[in-house]
Amino acid sequence: MVVQRVAVxxxxxxxxxxxxxxxxxxNARPETxxxxxxxALGSKVATTGGFTLDAGGGLEQVRAADTVIVPGxxxxxxxxDAVLEVLAEARDRGRRVASICTGAFALAAAGVLDGLHATTHWKHIDALERDFPEVTVESDVLYVDQGEVLTSAGVCCGIDLCLHLVRRDLGAVVANQIARGLVAAPHREGGQAQYVPAPVPVAGEASLSGTREWALQRLAEPLTLRVLARHAGLSQRTFMRRFTEETGTTPLQWLLNARLGTARELLETTDHSVDQVARDCGLGTAANLRLHFRRALGTTPTAYRRTFGEARKLEGLP
Structure with a gap:
């Protein structure tokens, strides 16, 4: 595998x-x-945690990196100015530049976000919009992918962004392996809401995680809103409201994302036909799978398999 240098x-x-x-x-792994x-600019960096850390590299390592990530x-x-210059240089050279949480303010100050869509922690959305009018600020998303410039919302959304980068580079299987190691959700679309009004169940109410897990085991079946609500023992209206509060997305959009994720893994790890993959992931037909692949990923199932499935074979991965 070609080494990709990441500067944090x-x-x-x-x-x-x-x-x-x-x-x-x-971090280095055999499969990545x-x-x-x-x-850092200097050898030591002060943190908001009340301690300092020793940086392993300086701005020269940032200049040499293929991907630069700025945490909040x-x-x-x-x-x-030296930091802003190196960020602007990375963008000008076509390097991938990303931020987590308030790291977007550094990218914006360097001009990296000018003319682009971006996001940050929901508490700081107004400040980013006010201080950097050249940036189109997205207030209700987990992360924004603008090709070689990416930004994420607060804290845990950085996990979604970084796994998204791994998925872009190495495919769904490797990204999901890393997610499982982190005990993190394998994939959340960037367009989901970053601020979920009720992130934990109200006292006396049960989480819908059991229904989501049940659905993931039955993606090939016709899972309608009525079927999901019946499994949860709720009316469709209450189920829709509770599901959106817990996940930041609708049940049917969540199902589509889960099915696309399964399709990506099947395309990477099996020789099943596109028709079979479509049936196994619950999208029914090859035409339907191609339609959603094109909308979500900008490519076709066959091209995706050629990119990631063949790469895995060449690298001797299962």
């Missing part, structure tokens, strides 16, 4: 949890080609 650029006041996400996900370095930091002061 820690600014003064870096949030430890934001920093931990990319360092964990892009990543070479990750924590970089506080307070939101303008980073030093």
């Amino acid at each position: 650029l820690a600014l003064d006041g870096v949030t430890p949890l934001d920093l931990a996400i990319p360092t964990q996900i892009f 080609p990543y070479e990750m370095t924590v970089c 930091f506080e307070p939101l002061q303008r980073p030093p």
Whole structure:
């Protein structure tokens, strides 16, 4: 596998949890080609956790990186000019640049987000919109993928963004393996709401996680809203409301995303025909699978298999 150099650029006041996400996900593994370095302007970086950390690299390592990730930091002061210059250079050279949470403010200050859509933590949406009018700020998403520039909302949304990058690079199987190791959700679409009004069940109410797990085991079956609500023992209206509160998306959109995720794994790991993959993941026909693949991924099932399935064979992966 061709080595991909990932620089995690820690600014003064870096949030430890934001920093931990990319360092964990892009850490070296036998099944991944990543070479990750924590970089900083100086040798030591102050964190919001009350401790300092030693950076393994400086701005030269950022310049040499294929992907640069800026975790969130506080307070939101303008980073030093040297930092802004290296971020702008990375963008100008066509390198992939991403931010987690308030790291978007550093990208915006460097001009990286000018003319693009972006997001940040929901508490800081208004400030990003006010201070950087050249940026189209998305207020209700987990992350925004603009090709070579990506931004995520607060904290845990950084996990979704980083797994999304792995999925883009190496396919769904590897991304899901890493997610399972983190005990994280294998895939959440960037367009889901970042602020879920009721992230935990109200006292006396049961989570719908059991119904979601039940559905994941039956994706090939015709799972309608009525079927899901019946399994949960709720009216369709109550089920819809509760499901959206817990997940930030609708039941049918969640099902479609789950089916596409299963289709991607089957295309990577089996020789099943596209028709068979469509039936096994619950999308019915090859034509329907192609339609949703094109809408969601901008490619076809056959092209996806050629990219990731063949790559796995060449690398000797199961």
